Amino acid sequence: MAAKEPLVITAKDEMRKWSRKMRSQGKSIGLVPTMGYLHQGHLSLIQEAHKHSHLIVVSIYVNPGQFSPSEDLSTYPSDLHGDMLKLKSVPGGVDVVFCPKNLYDYNNDSDEKQKNKNGNENLGAGGGDGNGVVSCVEEKGSGHETWVRVERLEKGLCGKSRPVFFRGVATIVTKLFHIVEPDVAVFGKKDYQQWRIIQRMVRDLDFAIEIVGSEITRDSDGLALSSRNVHLSPEERQKALSISRSLSKAKAAAKGQVKCRELKDSAILTITQAGGRIDYAEIVDQENLKSVEEIKGPVVFCIAAWFGKVRLIDNMEIDI
Amino acid sequence: MAAKEPLVITAKDEMRKWSRKMRSQGKSIGLVPTMGYLHQGHLSLIQEAHKHSHLIVVSIYVNPGQFSPSEDLSTYPSDLHGDMLKLKSVPGGVDVVFCPKNLYDYNNDSDEKQKNKNGNENLGAGGGDGNGVVSCVEEKGSGHETWVRVERLEKGLCGKSRPVFFRGVATIVTKLFHIVEPDVAVFGKKDYQQWRIIQRMVRDLDFAIEIVGSEITRDSDGLALSSRNVHLSPEERQKALSISRSLSKAKAAAKGQVKCRELKDSAILTITQAGGRIDYAEIVDQENLKSVEEIKGPVVFCIAAWFGKVRLIDNMEIDI
Numbered sequence: 001m002a003a004k005e006p007l008v009i010t011a012k013d014e015m016r017k018w019s020r021k022m023r024s025q026g027k028s029i030g031l032v033p034t035m036g037y038l039h040q041g042h043l044s045l046i047q048e049a050h051k052h053s054h055l056i057v058v059s060i061y062v063n064p065g066q067f068s069p070s071e072d073l074s075t076y077p078s079d080l081h082g083d084m085l086k087l088k089s090v091p092g093g094v095d096v097v098f099c100p101k102n103l104y105d106y107n108n109d110s111d112e113k114q115k116n117k118n119g120n121e122n123l124g125a126g127g128g129d130g131n132g133v134v135s136c137v138e139e140k141g142s143g144h145e146t147w148v149r150v151e152r153l154e155k156g157l158c159g160k161s162r163p164v165f166f167r168g169v170a171t172i173v174t175k176l177f178h179i180v181e182p183d184v185a186v187f188g189k190k191d192y193q194q195w196r197i198i199q200r201m202v203r204d205l206d207f208a209i210e211i212v213g214s215e216i217t218r219d220s221d222g223l224a225l226s227s228r229n230v231h232l233s234p235e236e237r238q239k240a241l242s243i244s245r246s247l248s249k250a251k252a253a254a255k256g257q258v259k260c261r262e263l264k265d266s267a268i269l270t271i272t273q274a275g276g277r278i279d280y281a282e283i284v285d286q287e288n289l290k291s292v293e294e295i296k297g298p299v300v301f302c303i304a305a306w307f308g309k310v311r312l313i314d315n316m317e318i319d320i
Numbered sequence: 321m322a323a324k325e326p327l328v329i330t331a332k333d334e335m336r337k338w339s340r341k342m343r344s345q346g347k348s349i350g351l352v353p354t355m356g357y358l359h360q361g362h363l364s365l366i367q368e369a370h371k372h373s374h375l376i377v378v379s380i381y382v383n384p385g386q387f388s389p390s391e392d393l394s395t396y397p398s399d400l401h402g403d404m405l406k407l408k409s410v411p412g413g414v415d416v417v418f419c420p421k422n423l424y425d426y427n428n429d430s431d432e433k434q435k436n437k438n439g440n441e442n443l444g445a446g447g448g449d450g451n452g453v454v455s456c457v458e459e460k461g462s463g464h465e466t467w468v469r470v471e472r473l474e475k476g477l478c479g480k481s482r483p484v485f486f487r488g489v490a491t492i493v494t495k496l497f498h499i500v501e502p503d504v505a506v507f508g509k510k511d512y513q514q515w516r517i518i519q520r521m522v523r524d525l526d527f528a529i530e531i532v533g534s535e536i537t538r539d540s541d542g543l544a545l546s547s548r549n550v551h552l553s554p555e556e557r558q559k560a561l562s563i564s565r566s567l568s569k570a571k572a573a574a575k576g577q578v579k580c581r582e583l584k585d586s587a588i589l590t591i592t593q594a595g596g597r598i599d600y601a602e603i604v605d606q607e608n609l610k611s612v613e614e615i616k617g618p619v620v621f622c623i624a625a626w627f628g629k630v631r632l633i634d635n636m637e638i639d640i
């Protein structure tokens with residue numbers, strides 16, 4: 001298939017105008033939100049989106065709202081030039097690449113420009129998560145203070161060690177939905193909790209958008225693809241294979257063993273012996289992500305572990 | 321002008337379908353969200369909406385998400401028949417009355433119907449506001465758990481005594497925006513903090529909706545119109561006039577007196593002597609709602625006070 005040159009849009013208004021024009025012509029729009037540094041996993045999301053809509057928008061935006069100041073925002077990998085080459089050659093192509101500069105900058109907003117004459121600092125940061133935890137957005141005091149919270153689902157798994165993460169994800173996805181106005185949005189099941197949170201948010205807030213979960217893409221050795229893999233040394237990468245290996249082992253074992261404790265202990269041992277540091281290893285209900293002691297229905301085994309300075313996540317659905 | 325019969329819609333899907341059809345015909349849509357028991361104040365919002373859009377949708381929905389279990393949800397007045405008569409005769413008319421039954425009921429949702437086989441209670445309530453405070457939605461355990469928080473603006477004024485109120489307002493307005501998909505929405509400046517919160521939310525979440533604030537409508541004696549006024553005894557009503565009287569007095573006095581302490585003390589004295597119980601009396605910046613000690617720019621004097629079992633709010637903008 002011939003390479004297709006995507007339209008690059010950076011302004012919110014232009015993005016929305018494009019979507020509305022296309023919709024008025026009877027075209028449906030699929031959105032694939034990304035933080036760039038694209039790999040085959042992202043490209044598989046685009047291919048999935050092609051099954052559900054006429055046109056494809058890929059957004060590339062590293063969202064400061066989902067990073068806490070102690071996390072790896074500043075070192076998050078980026079390569080816009082490489083991303084564009086990949087997007088040009090993806091089967092079926094991409095219609096728009098939406099690359100906004102800063103989605104929390106409202107300085108061009110006339111409302112914001114009205115200087116406060118009463119001597120207070122102007123607007124200031126939002127209140128954080130109520131426990132004094134803030135994201136990089138509040139740290140910069142952008143004045144942004146509205147956050148979407150999926151209050152129960154955001155708390156477990158990755159939410160424990162990353163307290164502002166899902167608040168930031170739900171908020172930026174809401175913003176992107178309002179700017180791009182897609183009919184369908186595709187999320188990778190590698191970020192399983194994120195996918196479930198977005199599904200729940202869409203239901204609870206009555207978004208008219210279909211959310212599609214797309215299967216995990218793995219390297220030939222089993223490692224789940226992630227932009228963060230680039231930070232792994234060759235040695236760490238070898239060690240990190242223990243995650244997918246232990247998940248596959250648990251899935252096979254689950255046919256005879258439904259007690260989660262033993263499945264988890266075995267995985268923790270495998271990963272720890274390989275040199276990983278476990279953040280969590282949990283077997284949870286696929287729908288509500290609550291921890292399960294005995295497998296009686298569809299569950300997902302979710303693992304997060306550190307290898308050196310890199311935190312990796314992976315998961316496997318187990319349907320018995 | 322001849323009476324115009326509004327279309328009554330109760331289903332979300334039907335509402336959205338109507339809006340999309342109208343928009344495809346080049347019509348703009350104005351939304352006036354209400355909790356019913358309409359009075360002249362609501363009708364003035366509709367007249368304001370006519371200035372900004374071709375078609376008018378009035379929603380009538382008493383939102384359990386903004387009431388705490390100890391508040392007056394069960395006694396909030398309602399009169400759908402009377403409301404319909406008023407809406408028929410409002411100048412310019414109303415195109416749609418959207419009266420959903422329960423916007424937090426997802427039992428028809430196929431996702432929700434999937435019974436949890438892993439033995440956990442299904443979904444359960446959201447986490448409340450993080451301080452153990454819950455709304456009537458969580459009390460009923462509807463499974464709704466996504467909330468929109470305008471974290472700084474929601475905390476002051478009415479937010480102090482009604483900790484779940486603005487979370488509930490921002491969330492239901494988000495839901496209504498997603499269902500009705502209006503171009504413009506009109507809010508009364510009587511609920512000044514609510515109006516500013518919705519403005520901020522729309523900016524922060526990139527809604528493509530213009531928010532219009534409409535002036536307070538008062539009875540001939542000065543009382544700000546409110547659905548709750550019906551609960552006042554004739555005596556309490558007389559006493560309640562002390563609020564608007566003290567606001568007018570402060571506005572006049574502010575020409576010579578810019579120290580807020582004295583303006584507030586005088587108002588508190590007037591209302592207390594009339595038999596009211598002050599919830600708050602604050603002079604705040606019109607934009608960021610932060611308390612002001614000396615008036616140097618546009619401020620708004622906001623008062624909430626109880627008369628018997630009825631809590632009333634009122635405010636006056638002071639631009640010197």
